[in-house]
Structure formats: structure tokens, C-alpha cells
Amino acid sequence: MPFPGTILPPLKWTQTALKAMPEVGRLNWATLFGRTAPVVLDIGCGNGRFAIGSAFGRSTHDHLGTDILPVVIRYARKRGNQRGLPNLKFIVLGGHELLERYVEPGSVAEIHCYHPQPYYDPAQIHRRQITPAFLAVVHRSLAPGGLFIVQTDNPGYWKYIQSVVPVFFDFHERIGRWPDSPKGRTRREIVALKKGLPVFRGSGTAKLDLTEDAALQLAESLPPPTFDADRRLRELDRLA
Numbered sequence: 001m002p003f004p005g006t007i008l009p010p011l012k013w014t015q016t017a018l019k020a021m022p023e024v025g026r027l028n029w030a031t032l033f034g035r036t037a038p039v040v041l042d043i044g045c046g047n048g049r050f051a052i053g054s055a056f057g058r059s060t061h062d063h064l065g066t067d068i069l070p071v072v073i074r075y076a077r078k079r080g081n082q083r084g085l086p087n088l089k090f091i092v093l094g095g096h097e098l099l100e101r102y103v104e105p106g107s108v109a110e111i112h113c114y115h116p117q118p119y120y121d122p123a124q125i126h127r128r129q130i131t132p133a134f135l136a137v138v139h140r141s142l143a144p145g146g147l148f149i150v151q152t153d154n155p156g157y158w159k160y161i162q163s164v165v166p167v168f169f170d171f172h173e174r175i176g177r178w179p180d181s182p183k184g185r186t187r188r189e190i191v192a193l194k195k196g197l198p199v200f201r202g203s204g205t206a207k208l209d210l211t212e213d214a215a216l217q218l219a220e221s222l223p224p225p226t227f228d229a230d231r232r233l234r235e236l237d238r239l240a
């Protein structure tokens with residue numbers, strides 16, 4: 001499926017690489033993007049399809065995509081640069097680290113997390129992105145009314161998400177595909193839909209009566225994501 005937007009002549013390309021984080025303090029969005037606009041984060045952005053499409057379709061919003069894999073960020077940056085998008089940056093960085101160390105509390109309009117890696121190998125399970133501690137920093141990072149969007153095709157992960165996300169967010173499952181991208185907002189969603197897998201989508205706003213300290217305390221009392229692996233999905237992951 002083609003990426004949104006068109007490849008511009010090189011003179012119109014932009015530089016979407018965010019190569020380093022501040023040595024001290026947090027990111028200043030206005031300095032990074034050269035203007036004040038709502039900020040959208042895509043955590044575990046993979047090849048950047050969602051962030052690129054959203055930046056292309058919403059010039060009113062600034063976007064930062066992050067992933068731990070340098071190779072996927074390289075592709076995402078190349079496509080972002082070629083589309084001349086001034087409202088888009090990509091960085092190689094863990095999602096939790098980005099929010100915990102570099103994002104000013106209450107400064108982000110939307111945090112998207114599409115198909116977080118299920119990590120089936122028992123030795124890797126501790127790397128799963130959606131944990132209570134992660135949700136607490138998502139909660140802290142969002143501006144009042146800001147939105148957390150999460151989706152997965154893994155039923156076990158979804159069951160876990162349904163049990164912990166509502167502790168921090170007024171959370172609702174979304175029934176049906178995204179009207180803006182009925183074939184899928186991201187690479188993984190497109191693959192899952194083509195394979196006929198169910199895709200579970202949800203979004204919510206941060207609970208306003210939950211303080212940062214209370215959220216952190218709650219996070220400590222909640223279970224980690226220890227859902228079982230699904231063999232069919234594991235095979236799909238291996239093939240992908």
C-alpha cells in the first residue's frame with residue numbers, strides 16, 4: 001500500500017531526524033518544531049506509516065515517532081524527509097524513556113501506541129511496552145483532555161490492556177476500523193487485517209482526579225503484562 005503523500009523534488013525535502021535528546025532537562029516542543037502546536041507522539045512507530053499519514057493530513061499538529069530499532073526509523077525518516085513534512089520528527093529511543101525523561105508533563109495532545117510488540121519469548125516478556133508504570137507516564141505526559149490511543153491484534157495483550165488502562169484513563173473500546181484508514185493506519189494493522197485477524201482498538205483521556213503521585217503508586221500495585229503467547233500470532237510475527 002502506498003504511503004500517504006507524494007515524494008517531492010529534493011529541494012523541498014525536510015530533515016525529520018531528531019538525532020539527540022537534550023543533555024539536561026526535557027524537550028521544548030516549540031523549539032523543536034519552530035512553532036506552538038498540539039503534539040502527537042507515536043510510540044513504537046515502526047516504519048512510521050501512522051506518523052507520516054497523520055503529519056501529512058494534519059498540518060496543524062506536530063508529530064514525533066519513536067522506536068528502538070534504528071533500521072525502521074531510517075525508513076521512516078527517509079519517507080518523512082521526501083514528503084517535505086516540517087511537522088514530523090523521528091528518534092531512535094524507547095517509548096518509556098522518551099516519556100519519563102524528555103517529555104514535559106502535561107505537554108502532549110495525543111499518544112498513540114499501535115501494536116506494541118507482544119514479545120513471546122519468556123526471556124523478553126519484561127520488554128513489553130504496556131505496563132502500569134508506562135501508563136502512569138503516559139497519563140502524566142498528556143495535557144488535560146489529551147488522548148491515549150492503543151491497539152493490538154493480540155487477544156491476550158488486549159485483555160491485559162482492558163484490565164489496566166481504565167485505571168488511568170476514561171477508556172473506551174473503538175468498534176470498527178479507523179474511518180481515515182479503513183485498510184489500516186499502520187503496517188502491522190494492514191497485515192493483521194489482510195490475515196483476517198481481529199484488531200482491538202481503544203482510546204481514552206487521562207483521569208483528571210488522578211495525581212501524578214497517585215498514578216505512580218497505583219502502577220506499583222498493578223500486575224505486569226504476563227498474558228500467554230498465542231501460537232498463531234507468534235507464527236505471523238516470525239513470517240513478518
Ligand SMILES: C[S@@+](CC[C@H](N)C(=O)[O-])C[C@H]1O[C@@H](n2cnc3c(N)ncnc32)[C@H](O)[C@@H]1O
Binds near residue numbers: 189
Ligand atoms: C509490532 S511492531 C508495530 C509497529 C507499528 N506501530 C505498526 O503498528 O506497524 C512493534 C514496534 O515496537 C517497537 N518497540 C519495541 N519495544 C519498544 C520500546 N520499548 N520503545 C519503542 N519502540 C519499541 C519495535 O521495534 C517495533 O518496531
